[in-house]
Amino acid sequence: MRIILTAAAVLTLAVLPVAAPWLQFVLTLAIAKGFAALGVAVLLRAGLISIGHAMFFAASAYGVAFLAHAGINDLGLLLVLSVLVAALTGAIAGAFLVRYRAIFFAMLNLAVSMVFYALCAKLYGVTGGTDGMPVPIPAVFGVVFAEPVFKSVLFYLSLALMVLVGLAVQRYLDSPLGHALSAVHTNEIRLEYLGIPVWAVLLIAYVISAALAGLGGAISAFAIGRVVPDFAFWTASGHLVLIAVLGGIGGVPGAFIGALFLELLHSAAVTVTDAWNLIVGMALIIVIMFMPQGIYGLFARKEASSP
């Protein structure tokens, strides 16, 4: 039943842009943010809240811009390399950040990400300051597409990646390495006594989550066509945590459901009124108050109750 639901959801997503072409951009962005929120959700398993994941999102987006500037002009190569950039940044930052827990972890992530933001905004000559850097349209395996075609390619590629990466992350979370994360949350000392290196478990999780955020960042960079320091601002990080909590941290689909919900809600709210902030905020409060398990919790609970 779960597979059917997922397949139906993915197919619906795939045909939605045919109905409303402008939705394609919103959905691409939602999937991109879903990747990043998934990264946050992985760490949330271990009870670690990162209010700084926008840094990896932005690191990879800037990676795309710089690599494209340096002459690399292939979608696949750019994607892989920029995700590696994010993973590397994650490995460096994670090496010392995963030693901390709770509020210290959250705050240090915030601090590091804001240093990154300040660098992007202040290194005017390198990053273009607040005006950001352009991202040209790359070739796809040597084929150069016109803009609308490329955006469709990007959308369907992200959709495919969503399924593939989602399955991979599901697998990872179901592995001992993944289960160790919840164990860190419940009793870290016991884990050490069992001979499981907590630091390594967390570092791997941190690098994976940074890479996921990076994948989201790279897709956004291609979709938006411009990289700006705002990508790394703390509100963007907060946004990712929000998506993760909103969707439900129980499973992989939660992050994507949360991202889709928030992006579509945002799009709907801005069309109705200037006070779109108010509508988005109210909806979030309602979801958090009445669906403590997140939106995904609704599906998961239903499934659990049905035989």
Added chain:
Amino acid sequence: MAFKNISLAFARCLSSLQPRFRFDWEWPQANLRVVVDGLAGALVIGVVAATPVAAQDKPNSVGLGVFTFTSGPAAAYGMPGKNAADLMIDEINAKGGIGGVPVAATFVDEAQGAQGVIAEYRRLAGDAKNQVMVAALSSATCLALAPIAEQLEVPTVGWNCDTHQLLMDGKSKYVFRPNGNTVPEFIAYAIYLLDRKPDVKTVAIINPDYAFGHDAAKIFTAALKALKPDIEVVAELYPKLGSPNYQTEISRLTTARPDVVFSNLWGADLENFVRQATPRGLFTSSQAVLALGETVLQRVPLPDGVIVGVLGDGWWMSPDAKANPETVKFAEAYKSRFGEYPVFPSIKMANALIYVKAAYEVAMQKNGGKWPTRAELAAAMKGSKVATLTGITQTRADNDGLVDQIVGVTVKTSAQPFPVIGDMVRYKGDSLMPLAGQDPLAWISTLKPEFAKSLPKPGSYKIGER
């Protein structure tokens, strides 16, 4: 140690995969039907929704996407623009709209960031009714939207978009800026300053810490150095956008004792800065140049003799504006509706809408009264010369606008309770612009002191003399 731990953890992970490779998934027939039916249904909806509307029919309203800041700190600049758009659209509709069709604007808040703005742009562009976009205020938004405008082929009029980078490549077909850019805007201040205070030796700069502030500092300094090579910049300060407190910066500025303090702070930042700097005597010890000073004239008591301007010709009390009954009417209507006289962002917006209206009229004239397509509208904008509320905006071959630049100093008059601009000069738009395709900064460095001599002098732009 670390590597050992990581490899250990990996090994455990891999060994756990083995028993999981089993394929006993079920795929019941009935459920598959549901999926297929859903898919077919969605496709039908898609095909129906995607059927194009004929663009040549006269629509029942002219759709306009108008992009500005309606929330956040930048709304201090964005809301006067939105107010002006509301008022101008009402005025256009009161006169029968454009070609007999009423105008209906959809406002988009730029405070939602590049992602949200692009999503909204695409959504609005997807509706054939919205043939023109008036976008945008922030340079970052304009730079992000420009490639999309070209790709979607939607005429896009930058109502503010100061950055000189926007149209630099000269390839734009659909992006227009009937407006000055940072180059003429800030060169004008350098020339005016040197005319008024030829013996200036030291300059300090305090600009907001983002591209607009850095660009302005670069252009202003380059122009000063070219026109008077012995000028020294003694301090360059870039406080964060939206800072409430400028005491540290003011201390730096007062101890540096520069002859001139230049700033392109704006909105609440500028108000705060002026309020905090006045009691500390900054405006008496140094000649202040407030590039966006006109926007706060009605709000804070600026001392006399501060060099201010409007980044263009959009001052509602300029001699040209006073001579135009439309402008006088607009300013009074604005005052009675919003409680304040228009500031230059309002005029920029109003002028952008006049520009759009003119493009519709020219396009319809050219194609024999039929409702124009997007391409025809863009063609009508290209190379156009449009009379605005405060002067004339001319569109060059590279789609950049030529507008005059008004600079002056604050003076008190009996006519208004707030300071106004006196001792004005009006530089011709083309005199301060590099040629299309020329690198602006390279062009500025070629300027010679003689260049300024050929331009009009402070005080030459007076009421009654046009």
